[in-house]
Amino acid sequence: MAKIELLNITKRFGKFTALDNVNLEIKDNEFFVLFGPAGAGKTTLLNTVAGLVMPEEGLVKFNGEIMNKVDPSHRNVAMVFENYALYPNLTVYENIASPLRSPLYKKDDATIDKEVHRVAKILRIDHLVERLPSQLSNGQKQRVAIGRALVRNPNVFLMDEPIAHLDAKLRHHMRSELKEMQSSFNSTVIYVTHDFLEAVSLGDRIAIINEGKIVQVGTREEVYYTPCNEFVATLVGEPEINLVDGRLVVDNGKYYVEVMQKGYLMPLPENSGIIKKLVDSGITEYHLGFRPNNVKYTFQKQDGLLRGTVYSFESIGNKAVLIAKIGDQFLRMIAPNDLQVKLDQDVYVELPISKATFFNAQTTQFIGTSDEAAIYRLVQEQLSKGVQ
Amino acid sequence: MRRKRMINNAVKNGLLALYAIFALFPLFWMVLISFKSDAQMFNTTFIFDPTLENYEAVLLRTDYFKYFFDSVIVSVIAVLVSVLAGVPAAYALARYNFKKKEDLAFTILSFRFAPEILVVLPLFMIYQKIGLYDTYFGLIWVYQLITMPLLIWVIRGYFEDISVEIEHAAMVDGYTWWQVFLKRLLPLIKPGLVSASLLAFIFAWNNFTFPLMLSGTKVETITVASLKYIASDTVHYGQMAVAATVSALPAVIFALCIQKHLVRGLSFGAVKG
Numbered sequence: 170m171a172k173i174e175l176l177n178i179t180k181r182f183g184k185f186t187a188l189d190n191v192n193l194e195i196k197d198n199e200f201f202v203l204f205g206p207a208g209a210g211k212t213t214l215l216n217t218v219a220g221l222v223m224p225e226e227g228l229v230k231f232n233g234e235i236m237n238k239v240d241p242s243h244r245n246v247a248m249v250f251e252n253y254a255l256y257p258n259l260t261v262y263e264n265i266a267s268p269l270r271s272p273l274y275k276k277d278d279a280t281i282d283k284e285v286h287r288v289a290k291i292l293r294i295d296h297l298v299e300r301l302p303s304q305l306s307n308g309q310k311q312r313v314a315i316g317r318a319l320v321r322n323p324n325v326f327l328m329d330e331p332i333a334h335l336d337a338k339l340r341h342h343m344r345s346e347l348k349e350m351q352s353s354f355n356s357t358v359i360y361v362t363h364d365f366l367e368a369v370s371l372g373d374r375i376a377i378i379n380e381g382k383i384v385q386v387g388t389r390e391e392v393y394y395t396p397c398n399e400f401v402a403t404l405v406g407e408p409e410i411n412l413v414d415g416r417l418v419v420d421n422g423k424y425y426v427e428v429m430q431k432g433y434l435m436p437l438p439e440n441s442g443i444i445k446k447l448v449d450s451g452i453t454e455y456h457l458g459f460r461p462n463n464v465k466y467t468f469q470k471q472d473g474l475l476r477g478t479v480y481s482f483e484s485i486g487n488k489a490v491l492i493a494k495i496g497d498q499f500l501r502m503i504a505p506n507d508l509q510v511k512l513d514q515d516v517y518v519e520l521p522i523s524k525a526t527f528f529n530a531q532t533t534q535f536i537g538t539s540d541e542a543a544i545y546r547l548v549q550e551q552l553s554k555g556v557q
Numbered sequence: 558m559r560r561k562r563m564i565n566n567a568v569k570n571g572l573l574a575l576y577a578i579f580a581l582f583p584l585f586w587m588v589l590i591s592f593k594s595d596a597q598m599f600n601t602t603f604i605f606d607p608t609l610e611n612y613e614a615v616l617l618r619t620d621y622f623k624y625f626f627d628s629v630i631v632s633v634i635a636v637l638v639s640v641l642a643g644v645p646a647a648y649a650l651a652r653y654n655f656k657k658k659e660d661l662a663f664t665i666l667s668f669r670f671a672p673e674i675l676v677v678l679p680l681f682m683i684y685q686k687i688g689l690y691d692t693y694f695g696l697i698w699v700y701q702l703i704t705m706p707l708l709i710w711v712i713r714g715y716f717e718d719i720s721v722e723i724e725h726a727a728m729v730d731g732y733t734w735w736q737v738f739l740k741r742l743l744p745l746i747k748p749g750l751v752s753a754s755l756l757a758f759i760f761a762w763n764n765f766t767f768p769l770m771l772s773g774t775k776v777e778t779i780t781v782a783s784l785k786y787i788a789s790d791t792v793h794y795g796q797m798a799v800a801a802t803v804s805a806l807p808a809v810i811f812a813l814c815i816q817k818h819l820v821r822g823l824s825f826g827a828v829k830g
Contacts (some may be wrong), residue, residue, distance in 0.1 A: 221725045241728040248729045254722035258744050271731030317730070 170357050171231045171324040172197045173218060178227035180213055180381075187213040188224065189381040195325075195359060197232075200351050202372030203361045206404070210381040211361040212251065215327045218359060220244050231324055242273055247318035249331040251361075253310045255302040255317075262298040265289065265316040274321065288319040291346060293339075307334045315343075319350065325357040333364070344370055365407050369393070377401050390550060394543035395526075399533040402458050402526060408490050408501045410458045413520075414530065417453040424448075428457060428520065429475055429495055435522040438539050446537035447527060456533065458526035464502040465519040466491065468510075474517035482510050493518055584805070591798035598794050611795035615786070621800065624782035628804070630693060631768070631778060632761040635700035636754050642701075643708040644750070648742075650709065651716035665709055668702045673766040676702070681770050691772045699767050704757035711753035711823060715746040752822030755815055759808045779804040 173195040180188040187210045195201045203211045216222035217229060220241035229236045236244055247268070255264050265285045269276040276284070289295040292312040302310055311334050318326055332343045348371055351358050362368050368375050369389040376386045377400075385397040396402035402410045415426040418434060424444045425434040437444050447455070467474070477495035484506055491504040493516045500518055504510075524543075527536040538544065590598065592607040615621050649655075650662050680699060681690070689695030719742065727737040743750075768778040783804065786796040812819070 216725075219725070219729055221728070240733070241725070242731045242733055245731075246729060248726065250722045250726055252720060252722055254720060254726040256723060256727075256741060267727070268730040272733075272736065273731035317726070 170197055170355055172233070173325055173357065173359070174228070174230040174233075175214075175217070176228040176230070178214075178217060178224045178229070180210075180217060180222060180224045187381050188217065191227070191378075191381070191383055193376060193383060193386065195357060198355045198357055200348070200358045200360065200371055200373045202368045202375045203359065203378055204363070204365070204368040204372075204375050204404070205378035205384075206363060209378045211363075211378055212329055213381075214378065215248070215329055215359060215361055218325065219246050219248050219327055242271070245274075245324045246327055247321045247323040247325075248327040249314050249318045249329060251329040251333070253302070253307075253314040255310055255313055257302050259301075260298065261289075261294065261300050261302070261305070261313050261316075264302065264313055265298075265320055267317060268321050284320045285316075288316045291319070291350075292316050292343075308336060308339060311335060312343075322354075323356075325359060326351075328358065328360045330361055330363070332367070333362070347371065365405060369405075377404060388550070390543075390547055394540065394547060395535065395538060396458075397535050399456060399458070399528050402528070402535075406460060408461045408485075408503070410460055410526075411464065411500050411502075412456045412458050412528070413498060413500075415455045415457040415527075417447055417455070426455070426457065426522070426525075429498060433475060435520065438523055438541075441523075441539050441541050443527065443537050443539040450529065450536050452529060452531070454530035455536065456528040456530050457520075458528065459500075459520055460524065461490065461501040462503045463521045463524045464500060465521065466493065466502055466504070467517050467519075468514070469517070470515070471517050474519050477516055477518055478513050479510055479516050481512070482508070491516075587798050587801055587805075590794055591802050593795050595791070595793060595795055611793075611799045614793075615796045615799040616803070619785070621779075621782070621803070624777050624779045625804065627693075627776050628762060628778040628780070629807075631696045631700060631776070632758055634693070635697045635704050635761050636758045638697060639701060639704040639708045639757060640750070640754055643705050644712055644746075647709045647712035648716050648738075650713045652721065662709075662713070665706050669706045673764075677766055677770045680767075684771050689771075691775045693776055696768060696772055696776060696778075699771060700761050700764065703760050703764060707757050707760070708750075708753045711749045712746055715749040716742070719745055748818060748822040752815060752819045755811050755819065756823070759811065762804075762808055 173193075175191055175193040178188050178191040179186065191210075191214065193214075203214060205211055213222055217224050220229075220236065220239060224237075231244065256267065259267070262285055263270075265288060266281050268274050269281045269284060285298070286295060289298055292315060294309060294312050294316065297305065297309060297313075302313065305313065311331065315328075315331050318328070328347075332340050332347075335343060344367060347358075347360075350356070360367075360371060362371075372389060374386060374388055375392050377384045377392060379400060385392055385401050387395075392401055392405050396405060399412060403412070413428050415428045418425040418427050420434075424437040424447070426437060427434050437447070470476075475495050477493040477500070480492040480494040480499060481490075482492075482504070483490050487506060489504045489506050489508060491502050491508070491510065493500045493502070495518065500520075502518070522539060524538075524540045526538045526540070528534060529536055589603070591611055592609070593601065593605050594608050594610055597605045646665075650658060684690040684695055689698065723741060723745075724737055727741040728734070732740060763780065764778075765780045768776070768781045772778070772781070779800065783797055783800040786793040786800060815822075
């Protein structure tokens, strides 16, 4: 197991910069998630760690040792490829056994047999070991690809969307299995995903990557409660965070934000630090982020609430997403599945100013949050981690 | 309905039989006259006194086997050289991006475009000058024009079908590049390699123009040697037929052995499913 460091990594493909001055430190035994949209450079970053891609600039270090010139076979990394990369002419058994038969990591036949059957059992493919990859479904292929990594005891597991093609139930099972495996083997894992749920449920820390740059690195709480900019805020969280324009208004020494429509003022919490942060930012135009689960709604007419119409109502499993149209803006909120609602009916929405996240309207950078409890929780967590 | 199907089948089989006769008749005729004596050559068709005289004359009383092995040496080594040089070339064309890659690939293919008779005249002059005339090396060298393009184009397609991640996976599994190539890639390109090599061998074996012009006394392939049976007084068609029949054997045997794989190997990709 190893600590992985990436220092100033830059990788270009022709004129396209896939990785732009990336710095990361992945701790020993950490489950580290790379999370970002398609084409962000996640796979390239993984390939750089594996040695399959040579960065133009920067250093790759394993336990402090520079690995740039070490070829992939000697780095002792196990990798799960997004397109499986199974050997089509070998059976599932031989595919999984492949690393244990290689000259570098050679084991005797009895060990190989034991290991292959052990991981096949975990992955629920023990009945398929005699098949060829062409006789498998995509989900099964993906599990074989995971199996080929799990038979090893490498410096680091590199996983490129390893469970993206499994069905929902199996994905859930594999998620807990991977987490379990990681904690019981004390292994370092770098895990690439574009699925928010996977990222937060698996990652000790999450690195959000976009257009070849690391945008933010933090725990799931950090990226959720204190996203460093609007991009992170919209990426983390399902359904997506509501972003609305806001303007700082000072009236009789009291601070308000005006949102959604002219004259709709919301008083800022007096004793929270957010007022000072907003004033210090030197600007008056903001974007306010409201998580859909915090937005309240009612169908009874009520003064002081924003009036809108129901734009859509869509079930997402055990809950539903209600979208209200207010003026020309849309607000997403969480509603119970069995809610009786007609399209275009009136709805009254309350934005929870005490749980708002503020972003600079020009730069989209994070300014602060009025949810002090969230900050408090984060601080507590950092402290308890520091004590460990 | 049933009647219709029967007629259908009869027509199909009839056409196939017709084609079989069309395709096989020259071969049949060649074998037939190889058993005829010179005296009966022109005045008999199917009924004659079969004789092994021609076989005796060709196989025992001339240097036939020397020519035969000259052909074997030149063709086999030409194909081996093509495999050794062509497989890495095909890999490079499939995997790496470099300037003028497609131009280079096309140039290689275009070696097959020029009529041999056009190329062979300047080659004859050059070979005379640099001492390659009438040598094994000279013929093997010029045979690359025939064998190499075919091999490179077939194998390149195979490499392109293999996703680069398979190579990456094997490297991560702990294999060095050479081991990846031998243990993981070679089995995948084998069908293409075998069929392309055999086809290249047949082309090389059947070639006539190059050995006719670029060799003569020390090295003489079977295709050229067959002409020897045109004597100054008469053409020994029977003996020529023997020479041709025996020389056609390797190609026919190979083609029959790999018939199934030949079509699949040349048309299918490496990674199925």
